[in-house]
Amino acid sequence: MLGRETPPPTKRALKFGVDLPSPQNGPSENISPIKSLNPYQNNWTIKGCVTNKRKMHKYNTPKRNGQVFSFDIIDEEGCEIRITSFDEIAELHYHQIEQGASYVLSKGTVKDVNKVYNKLNNQLEIILTETSVLKRCALDAVGPDKKTRFTPTDELLTTTNNTLIDVIGVVVNVGEISVIRRKDGSVVNKRIVKINDMSTLTIDVNLWGPSSEQLGNDLKNMHTSGTFVILVVQNARVGCFNGKVINASASIAFEINPSIPEAEPLRLRGPIQQSLDPHPSALHCKNNQYQRMSIASILQCLSVMPEAIETTITTVLRFIKEDPFYYTACPLQFNGKECKKKCAKLAENLWSCPRCQTQFPECNYKYLLQMKLQDHTGTIWANAFDNIGTKLFSLSTKELYMLQYDLTTEKTPHIILKKAMFKHYTFATLVSTDTFNSERRIKVTIDKMQRLDFKAESTCLLAEIAQMHAVT
Numbered sequence: 395m396l397g398r399e400t401p402p403p404t405k406r407a408l409k410f411g412v413d414l415p416s417p418q419n420g421p422s423e424n425i426s427p428i429k430s431l432n433p434y435q436n437n438w439t440i441k442g443c444v445t446n447k448r449k450m451h452k453y454n455t456p457k458r459n460g461q462v463f464s465f466d467i468i469d470e471e472g473c474e475i476r477i478t479s480f481d482e483i484a485e486l487h488y489h490q491i492e493q494g495a496s497y498v499l500s501k502g503t504v505k506d507v508n509k510v511y512n513k514l515n516n517q518l519e520i521i522l523t524e525t526s527v528l529k530r531c532a533l534d535a536v537g538p539d540k541k542t543r544f545t546p547t548d549e550l551l552t553t554t555n556n557t558l559i560d561v562i563g564v565v566v567n568v569g570e571i572s573v574i575r576r577k578d579g580s581v582v583n584k585r586i587v588k589i590n591d592m593s594t595l596t597i598d599v600n601l602w603g604p605s606s607e608q609l610g611n612d613l614k615n616m617h618t619s620g621t622f623v624i625l626v627v628q629n630a631r632v633g634c635f636n637g638k639v640i641n642a643s644a645s646i647a648f649e650i651n652p653s654i655p656e657a658e659p660l661r662l663r664g665p666i667q668q669s670l671d672p673h674p675s676a677l678h679c680k681n682n683q684y685q686r687m688s689i690a691s692i693l694q695c696l697s698v699m700p701e702a703i704e705t706t707i708t709t710v711l712r713f714i715k716e717d718p719f720y721y722t723a724c725p726l727q728f729n730g731k732e733c734k735k736k737c738a739k740l741a742e743n744l745w746s747c748p749r750c751q752t753q754f755p756e757c758n759y760k761y762l763l764q765m766k767l768q769d770h771t772g773t774i775w776a777n778a779f780d781n782i783g784t785k786l787f788s789l790s791t792k793e794l795y796m797l798q799y800d801l802t803t804e805k806t807p808h809i810i811l812k813k814a815m816f817k818h819y820t821f822a823t824l825v826s827t828d829t830f831n832s833e834r835r836i837k838v839t840i841d842k843m844q845r846l847d848f849k850a851e852s853t854c855l856l857a858e859i860a861q862m863h864a865v866t
């Protein structure tokens with residue numbers, strides 16, 4: 395048995411809830427599911443497998459200094475919870491806790507989590523107290539399914555972003571550390587490790603912060619010295635950046651060359667030479683400036699998008715909003731360029747621009763298109779401006795606008811817009827997210843366009859298929 399001697403059951407006054415029988419040491423312990431915990435009842439016993447043991451670290455607050463250590467456990471129902479301990483209690487438990495082992499825990503303070511520090515899918519966490527009893531189970535194998543469930547990399551294409559997963563793969567490349575500037579201006583180190591699993595797809599594991607240094611350096615040294623390395627990453631988050639990636643922050647757990655059955659097939663298979671090819675989800679076409687992505691993978695980027703991405707979509711233009719397809723623009727010069735700011739009609743033949751602070755008799759017209767794009771994976775709304783509209787309809791905005799008043803032709807804006815629909819195009823787009831009414835939205839702006847070149851498209855697709863076969 396690991397851990398200190400079990401203290402005699404202490405009867406504590408309970409202000410809330412039911413006083414359950416005290417936990418016994420035998421196998422007939424009353425184990426509660428983690429999900430049944432609540433802050434008002436402190437007589438419980440839970441059992442779970444350690445999915446993530448963190449390093450002990452020091453803290454300094456105005457009130458006191460000390461050390462803190464935390465780990466996560468998961469029970470048989472797949473419910474996770476974080477367990478944190480401070481100072482002497484942290485010292486006491488730090489060396490007992492082993493990644494992957496199962497423990498029975500009773501007593502401790504159950505409290506609401508601070509979501510800034512704790513991203514687990516549980517509103518509660520446990521703080522160990524002096525009366526907490528933590529015992530290792532005799533049978534570590536009694537863990538939840540998640541413990542040994544490694545997600546194959548080809549399954550990641552359909553895995554929702556932010557899902558926590560475990561992966562196992564052969565390390566095929568370890569990149570250098572790069573410094574990434576976050577949106578808030580702070581910087582963080584990042585290192586990309588490419589791994590390749592039995593599904594033979596290579597995926598980027600992004601090591602962030604301390605893991606990019608410690609783990610990253612170890613992996614780099616082993617890999618450059620020619621050591622065959624199998625890496626297990628647990629509790630990593632699925633993300634999307636030029637295709638699917640796995641984000642491994644400080645809270646992940648990892649193991650190098652583990653002695654587990656899942657590592658055997660990889661060992662027998664050995665390294666793969668061509669494994670530096672990019673993940674097919676990125677659909678990287680080397681002669682294209684932009685990455686090719688499906689609409690589904692763009693939509694999946696909504697939840698996690700480190701930065702805006704440039705991507706091409708091969709798509710059918712399903713629909714263009716007709717009313718309106720333009721905006722009234724200021725025709726004046728501003729700072730040596732056409733102003734183009736949206737101007738307002740004050741009266742007949744009298745327009746005003748808020749930027750130029752000037753009035754003029756006639757406005758200009760500029761395309762402001764909202765278009766629905768569709769590929770084999772889904773649909774998405776995109777915005778496009780004058781450069782795209784002019785190319786799409788082969789008419790300037792004003793020419794198209796004036797058609798509705800031109801009685802000498804049967805062509806109307808409606809007919810012209812409709813003619814552009816249900817055709818194949820390749821759009822180069824900029825995809826970013828913004829927040830509107832505290833809801834995150836995806837924003838697609840079309841930067842360039844061309845009618846689909848079927849021959850070039852086929853060549854590109856064939857090259858990608860060949861690339862996939864080369865890895866297999």
Ligand SMILES: [Zn+2]
Binds near residue numbers: 728734
């Ligand atoms: Zn203006």
